[in-house]
Amino acid sequence: MRIRTLAPFVLGASLLAPFGCGTGPTPPAAPPAGAAPAADADGGMSPAEQPATPAGAEAFVKEVNEQLLDLWQDAARVAWVKSTYITHDTETLAAQASERVMEYEARAIKAATRFDGLELSPEVKRQLYLLKYSAGLPAPSDPQKRTELAELSTKMESAYGKGKFCSPKLKGKGKDPKRDCLSLPELSKILAKSRDKDLLLEVWRGWRTVSPELRPMYSRFVELGNEGARELGFTDMGQIWKGRYDMSGDAFVAEMDRLWKEVKPLYEQLHCYVRARLRRRYGAAAIAEKAPIPAHLLGNMWAQEWANIYDLVEPFPGRGLPDLTIRLKQKKYDEVGMVRLAEKFFVSLGMDPLPKTFWERSLFLKPRDREVVCHASAWDVTSRGDLRIKMCIEVNHEDLVTIHHELGHNYYFHYYNHLPPLYQAGANDGFHEGIGDTLALSVTPSYLAKVGLYDRVPNDEPAEINELMKRALEGIAFLPFGKMIDQWRWEVFNGETPATAYNAAWWKMRTEMQGIASPIERTEKDFDPGAKFHIPANVPYTRYFIARILQYQFHRALCKASGYTGPLHRCSIFDSKEAGKKMMGMLALGASKPWPDALEAITGERKMTANAIIDYYAPLMKWLGEQNQKEQCGW
Ligand code: X8Z
Numbered sequence: 001m002r003i004r005t006l007a008p009f010v011l012g013a014s015l016l017a018p019f020g021c022g023t024g025p026t027p028p029a030a031p032p033a034g035a036a037p038a039a040d041a042d043g044g045m046s047p048a049e050q051p052a053t054p055a056g057a058e059a060f061v062k063e064v065n066e067q068l069l070d071l072w073q074d075a076a077r078v079a080w081v082k083s084t085y086i087t088h089d090t091e092t093l094a095a096q097a098s099e100r101v102m103e104y105e106a107r108a109i110k111a112a113t114r115f116d117g118l119e120l121s122p123e124v125k126r127q128l129y130l131l132k133y134s135a136g137l138p139a140p141s142d143p144q145k146r147t148e149l150a151e152l153s154t155k156m157e158s159a160y161g162k163g164k165f166c167s168p169k170l171k172g173k174g175k176d177p178k179r180d181c182l183s184l185p186e187l188s189k190i191l192a193k194s195r196d197k198d199l200l201l202e203v204w205r206g207w208r209t210v211s212p213e214l215r216p217m218y219s220r221f222v223e224l225g226n227e228g229a230r231e232l233g234f235t236d237m238g239q240i241w242k243g244r245y246d247m248s249g250d251a252f253v254a255e256m257d258r259l260w261k262e263v264k265p266l267y268e269q270l271h272c273y274v275r276a277r278l279r280r281r282y283g284a285a286a287i288a289e290k291a292p293i294p295a296h297l298l299g300n301m302w303a304q305e306w307a308n309i310y311d312l313v314e315p316f317p318g319r320g321l322p323d324l325t326i327r328l329k330q331k332k333y334d335e336v337g338m339v340r341l342a343e344k345f346f347v348s349l350g351m352d353p354l355p356k357t358f359w360e361r362s363l364f365l366k367p368r369d370r371e372v373v374c375h376a377s378a379w380d381v382t383s384r385g386d387l388r389i390k391m392c393i394e395v396n397h398e399d400l401v402t403i404h405h406e407l408g409h410n411y412y413f414h415y416y417n418h419l420p421p422l423y424q425a426g427a428n429d430g431f432h433e434g435i436g437d438t439l440a441l442s443v444t445p446s447y448l449a450k451v452g453l454y455d456r457v458p459n460d461e462p463a464e465i466n467e468l469m470k471r472a473l474e475g476i477a478f479l480p481f482g483k484m485i486d487q488w489r490w491e492v493f494n495g496e497t498p499a500t501a502y503n504a505a506w507w508k509m510r511t512e513m514q515g516i517a518s519p520i521e522r523t524e525k526d527f528d529p530g531a532k533f534h535i536p537a538n539v540p541y542t543r544y545f546i547a548r549i550l551q552y553q554f555h556r557a558l559c560k561a562s563g564y565t566g567p568l569h570r571c572s573i574f575d576s577k578e579a580g581k582k583m584m585g586m587l588a589l590g591a592s593k594p595w596p597d598a599l600e601a602i603t604g605e606r607k608m609t610a611n612a613i614i615d616y617y618a619p620l621m622k623w624l625g626e627q628n629q630k631e632q633c634g635w
């Protein structure tokens, strides 16, 4: 997940992100011809002062690209070590690295303003635009404040990564039967599997005891980040985040609203049906009519995807395919086997196999002996092909989808790593998030039969509706969540939501947009936004909303390229070199062109549209409409 930023790993929220440019004695990048590399007072790297002319701008961009490559490599190495071995020392190193990167970034952005208003070549102009909007976390120039911001940022992510909830009620429910302190993956597993609502509540509440500690850190973090943004000429951090989509921030917000409006009817139908089924299971006392759904009953810690409660909502019981998790286990898949399976899909499209070092250097399993950031991410440590993933894989359906997601990032890295660093990013960050998700749509029952995971694939209507329901519980359920996270943050950043109203604003939005409510009373002592990784890790989130719309648009175009003409939800592009060629063509553009050009390269369309997702789910929507006739939908 990476913003069109310049971070060599996908979770980075800024150019070089909260991770940094290394602590070791990295040699400065080679100076561009005719210019000496500048060093600031403390010896850090900085672009040389170039004359305010088109030629000066060109030399500046060239130098920034060279220095970025160095900075990134160091930053990524430290961030990798810290994320795969959280200790006081690695945290300190990561904070220092991150501080250096932020310093460079702010300095380069300020230095670039001298070229404002000049007639520049399109290439130079684009790279300066990308640079200007790259600071996901802009640092203030005051060194003390910058250090404070870097430390806060590192601490928040680590505190989240190390978070545990201890309760006598949970004794024996985690991996180790003797322990009663559970980590997020263990708590998530209970939420996914248990149908005991008291236990679900305990786990839901428990994970949210980890985040109050982050609240003061977060509000200070916002203050400092905004100060940095103002120094760069922006009103607040949100203005930077919204400004990187090749259109004005306001136009971007309007685009997101337009797309949400188009898909909202799908969400409302799904919500209505799922609520009715949950009421059957948990009783009318737990779930009232025309009321929001209590957040702990949807099988996911944040109620963002609901596929884990498929068994409770299966449209035609017993008429679909056996559970994929069970099949993966029966077929003796292990963590690496699942990654191999996903790689095979990319290779079938004509893409390269992953490098040997990917298999040697990735982290596939949660280590038993140390703390790691388990939240999945994809990396290119050198920005030149040192690909890795970091993921605490479990053998299940959900993780197989996530592996495709992560490899999508890796293949994007791979196909644009020949570009100058400023172009090494997705066409926009939603594109980066949407590549693996697009391929995951081709992991259809017939594809799974082809690779031996199923023996027989029923293709009658009940089986098809069941299959679409499984998909909708991920793809449709996610949409309002994907949109609301940054809506909350934009209002926090611009001051509309003060720190004294963080939680209230959060729940107001969750209820209005998702039709979800907290199962217990919440107050401003809690900090529920901090219980979602991307808030403490400062990773923008609208990218996932975009991706969940784009993936269907990409899927439709690639299916067409492969010669497929049937219903969209049955298409798999597996083995289609034509589809692969189109995809690779787009990946190789990186961020070198505005995203509508990249979209056009793959789909022939220049606008994001929800009509592909609407097409895809049309049979399910018809069925849901019939089921919901007697229901009072809405909340
Ligand atoms: O954060 C992720 C990826 C990492 S790039 C695992 N995702 C979002 C989330 O987990 O909340 C993928 C789906 C949405």
Ligand code: ZN
Residues within 6 Å of the ligand: 001, 002, 010, 405, 406, 409, 432, 433
């Ligand atoms: Zn991602």
